[in-house]
Amino acid sequence: MICLTIDCEQWNLAELRGNIFPENNNTMFSFLGNEKLLYLFDKHNIKSTFFITGFFAENEKLQVKEIAKKHEIASHGYSHDYWKNKKLDIEKDIKKSKEILEKISGKRIIGFRSPQMQFSEQLIKSLEKLNFKYDSSLHPSFIPGKYSNQNLPIKPFKPFNYEIIEFPAAVFPTTRLPVSWTVFRNMPSAWINSAVKGLLKREINPVIYIHSWEFIKFKRRGVPFYVTAQTGNKFYRKLENFIKYWENKGQEFCPLQQLI
Numbered sequence: 159m160i161c162l163t164i165d166c167e168q169w170n171l172a173e174l175r176g177n178i179f180p181e182n183n184n185t186m187f188s189f190l191g192n193e194k195l196l197y198l199f200d201k202h203n204i205k206s207t208f209f210i211t212g213f214f215a216e217n218e219k220l221q222v223k224e225i226a227k228k229h230e231i232a233s234h235g236y237s238h239d240y241w242k243n244k245k246l247d248i249e250k251d252i253k254k255s256k257e258i259l260e261k262i263s264g265k266r267i268i269g270f271r272s273p274q275m276q277f278s279e280q281l282i283k284s285l286e287k288l289n290f291k292y293d294s295s296l297h298p299s300f301i302p303g304k305y306s307n308q309n310l311p312i313k314p315f316k317p318f319n320y321e322i323i324e325f326p327a328a329v330f331p332t333t334r335l336p337v338s339w340t341v342f343r344n345m346p347s348a349w350i351n352s353a354v355k356g357l358l359k360r361e362i363n364p365v366i367y368i369h370s371w372e373f374i375k376f377k378r379r380g381v382p383f384y385v386t387a388q389t390g391n392k393f394y395r396k397l398e399n400f401i402k403y404w405e406n407k408g409q410e411f412c413p414l415q416q417l418i
């Protein structure tokens with residue numbers, strides 16, 4: 159089983175870098191990307207987990223209801239800045255998003271992924287308090303300036319003695335190099351496939367994450383070139399080839415809740 163998971167949020171990558179533009183915090187890029195993903199997933203009969211922000215859900219209620227009919231809805235916080243905004247009350251932000259998502263989807267929300275993959279003991283403690291069952295905020299890799307998690311597990315585990323199950327994002331099992339989003343887009347398919355193969359060989363279900371907005375081509379403003387390189391239809395075709403490749407090898411794609 160492979161978990162192809164989607165992070166769906168308001169566009170704030172430019173804002174996180176201190177750049178103010180009219181398109182900041184719009185939900186349109188992710189909305190349009192979701193339309194493409196829903197079509198692709200239907201075509202291949204794939205079920206996925208969509209980690210959605212409360213802000214996106216409030217603004218795109220109908221689409222979230224639509225996604226909930228076939229896929230798992232999980233929380234991606236409300237504000238989508240767990241990195242730069244040090245004053246943010248994370249527990250409050252998670253609670254707010256959970257309530258909004260449960261109301262709109264009509265389903266219980268049991269999964270969480272932190273914006274900017276900010277894994278911490280405080281986060282896990284809050285998730286347990288708020289009755290979540292799993293988290294997928296750990297990137298067990300080394301990304302300079304952002305996090306250094308290369309000594310943490312790459313397979314599911316219970317962090318800090320809590321009952322929450324952690325599903326780490328997929329990395330190369332030995333080198334710990336990343337494979338998700340911008341890497342998935344900008345590296346050759348053989349690179350991604352070899353990481354997936356290495357994880358499956360160790361009986362680890364690869365948890366890959368990509369963003370809804372990556373399937374839309376839009377004018378890049380205030381973000382480095384690699385953030386939006388190879389987005390749009392190019393990435394759609396690449397993802398479809400990835401799906402076909404693993405389907406031909408007998409792999410199934412499932413939402414994270416199915417692994418519990």
Ligand SMILES: [Zn+2]
Nearest residue numbers: 165167273274
């Ligand atoms: Zn995000």
